[in-house]
Amino acid sequence: MQTIYYDLRDTKGQQKEIEDKISAAAKILREGGLVGIPTETVYGLGADGTNPAAVRRIFEVKGRPQDNPLILHVTGAQWLPRYCAQIPPVAYTLARKFWPGPLTMILKRQPAVPDETTAGLDTVGVRCPNHPVTLAIIREAGMAIAAPSANTSGRPSCTSAQDVMEDVGGRIDMVIDGGPCAVGVESTVLDLTREPPRLLRPGGLPVEDIERLIGHIDVDRAVSASLRPEERPGAPGMKYRHYAPKAPVTVVTGSPMNSARKIAERAGPGAGIICFDEYAHLFTQQVVRSLGPSSDKFTQAQRVFEALRSFDSTEVEEIFAQCPDNRGLGLAIGNRLKKAAGFHVINADSQRIILGVTGGTGAGKSSALRAVQDLGGTVIDCDLVYHRVLAEDDAFKNAINEKFPGVFSAEGQLNRKKLGQEVFAKRDRLDQLNAIVYRFLVPVLEQVVASVDGLCVLDAINLFESGLDRLCDRTIAVTAPTELRVKRIMARDHITEQYARLRVNAQKQDEYYRGKCDCELNNASDSPEEFRRDAYLFFERLVEAIQEEKRHG
Ligand code: TXA
Ligand code: MG
Numbered sequence: 001m002q003t004i005y006y007d008l009r010d011t012k013g014q015q016k017e018i019e020d021k022i023s024a025a026a027k028i029l030r031e032g033g034l035v036g037i038p039t040e041t042v043y044g045l046g047a048d049g050t051n052p053a054a055v056r057r058i059f060e061v062k063g064r065p066q067d068n069p070l071i072l073h074v075t076g077a078q079w080l081p082r083y084c085a086q087i088p089p090v091a092y093t094l095a096r097k098f099w100p101g102p103l104t105m106i107l108k109r110q111p112a113v114p115d116e117t118t119a120g121l122d123t124v125g126v127r128c129p130n131h132p133v134t135l136a137i138i139r140e141a142g143m144a145i146a147a148p149s150a151n152t153s154g155r156p157s158c159t160s161a162q163d164v165m166e167d168v169g170g171r172i173d174m175v176i177d178g179g180p181c182a183v184g185v186e187s188t189v190l191d192l193t194r195e196p197p198r199l200l201r202p203g204g205l206p207v208e209d210i211e212r213l214i215g216h217i218d219v220d221r222a223v224s225a226s227l228r229p230e231e232r233p234g235a236p237g238m239k240y241r242h243y244a245p246k247a248p249v250t251v252v253t254g255s256p257m258n259s260a261r262k263i264a265e266r267a268g269p270g271a272g273i274i275c276f277d278e279y280a281h282l283f284t285q286q287v288v289r290s291l292g293p294s295s296d297k298f299t300q301a302q303r304v305f306e307a308l309r310s311f312d313s314t315e316v317e318e319i320f321a322q323c324p325d326n327r328g329l330g331l332a333i334g335n336r337l338k339k340a341a342g343f344h345v346i347n348a349d350s351q352r353i354i355l356g357v358t359g360g361t362g363a364g365k366s367s368a369l370r371a372v373q374d375l376g377g378t379v380i381d382c383d384l385v386y387h388r389v390l391a392e393d394d395a396f397k398n399a400i401n402e403k404f405p406g407v408f409s410a411e412g413q414l415n416r417k418k419l420g421q422e423v424f425a426k427r428d429r430l431d432q433l434n435a436i437v438y439r440f441l442v443p444v445l446e447q448v449v450a451s452v453d454g455l456c457v458l459d460a461i462n463l464f465e466s467g468l469d470r471l472c473d474r475t476i477a478v479t480a481p482t483e484l485r486v487k488r489i490m491a492r493d494h495i496t497e498q499y500a501r502l503r504v505n506a507q508k509q510d511e512y513y514r515g516k517c518d519c520e521l522n523n524a525s526d527s528p529e530e531f532r533r534d535a536y537l538f539f540e541r542l543v544e545a546i547q548e549e550k551r552h553g
Helices: 015-030 052-062 077-083 089-098 132-141 161-168 207-214 256-266 277-282 297-313 330-340 365-374 382-392 394-403 416-423 427-450 482-493 497-506 510-516 528-551
Strands: 004-007 035-037 044-048 071-073 103-109 123-127 174-177 188-191 198-201 249-253 272-275 287-290 319-322 345-347 353-358 378-381 455-459 474-479 519-522
Touching (some): 004 015, 015 035, 015 132, 035 161, 044 052, 044 132, 077 089, 089 207, 161 297, 256 272, 256 277, 256 319, 277 287, 297 330, 365 378, 365 474, 416 427, 474 528, 482 497
Parallel strands (some): 035 174, 249 319, 353 455, 353 474, 378 455, 474 519
Antiparallel strands (some): 103 123
């Protein structure tokens, strides 16, 4: 399909020609076609929001998940009653102050809005964009335009008509070039069906501006963190990995000076860097995209998507990004960067916290470790590191071979069964093996830990015997009543009760771990999800306490 490209960057000149182009766009929309439209935030992929077939085409062209609703674009608050029900007065207060502008309000919907547009929800998002061309098109078309951001699903949003052509050119009817987007990040999405209203997506209108007008608003958890799998964000779109370039992104928060230093320390030659102007000179070997001065969030918002997109046409294999603080537009800019990074975030200001987690089989250590990851922590599986070192380090192999001749094949493969038989039931042989393992493993683990920022957790069965506990700020025993452990192992490993009891009894008992560790996380819950939530809160509190301690020396 040929996509018509209309240049309407300059709306001062040939009035007749401009009006003709606007009419042509409105006609396409009325007939169920798709038009790439400029707005002050990002470009939209517009269709008649009341036409189910047209809206379905948006989803097809974008490759957008079916459960992610679209925003209706209108020319002012006078359109609200057509599409929304039970409109609270605060909606008009907000519209008066912030429309046209980067604010989307979620309200109860009228039956006039098809399920296709709202993804079956009983609410609808509405906004009045601040762009003369698009406002003229909506007026002329005479209906609300449903428009998501014009990028193909998962890619960074489009802030120029060229971006739109790149993503969906050839698959839509028309693109209107209204110039580069003045704001650069999408609208702020505010749910007005709740009291107090809730921020679902930070955007071009800062939270502070909204709160100054209408008082406190709640903030959906999806705004600042990666959600746990069972959690549902207020805005369905917030659960998807988004805005992501092909290369993995690491966001470095903290003071600009610290984050620049941290990135300089980590980024190899050829990495992609998104940084503030002042620090660009640090990265002579890398591919640099400047966000603008660290104090100028307007420019950063305008540039953030283009910076992310631009790496896709380079060879960079990893990307590091500096990140503004959360005030004003910074919340939206940081949110887009962090989403692009799948919430892989390093805080350059924060100190490392190391926890050691241990406990017997069936107690719930895996769920506890997942909770650590939910918190953004890094889990180091010491057993995995052991096997890696064993495969790679000849000195390690030789040391074992010396004490246990014949456990390696001619190709250097460890015969685990044979080694197992050697040490099983022979306490002194096991001690000898462990001594070797710890000697080689602990220095490696120390290095691994040193490369992690923020929260780092060692998952080690022999946390104390190995001496790894000495690296830890705290050690945690995951414990559980014996009967529950037996039940869990039976279900998990499909084994008989007798065998499960044997396994539990063959291990160290909870008393041992309780006696050794600084803290205990007891898992008496029948539901792994419930325990994972408890564990999340447990670790959150523990980390806060340790941070507090470190701050006060
Ligand atoms: O600035 C913007 O808002 C741009 C321009 C084109 O207007 N549009 C935009 O649309 O960003 P989109 O579809 O990329 O993002 C809309 C977000 C999604 O996260 C979606 O889940 C959420 O708004 N949303 C839409 N309708 C909703 C509803 N009824 N309830 C909750 N969230 C909703
Ligand atoms: Mg989008």
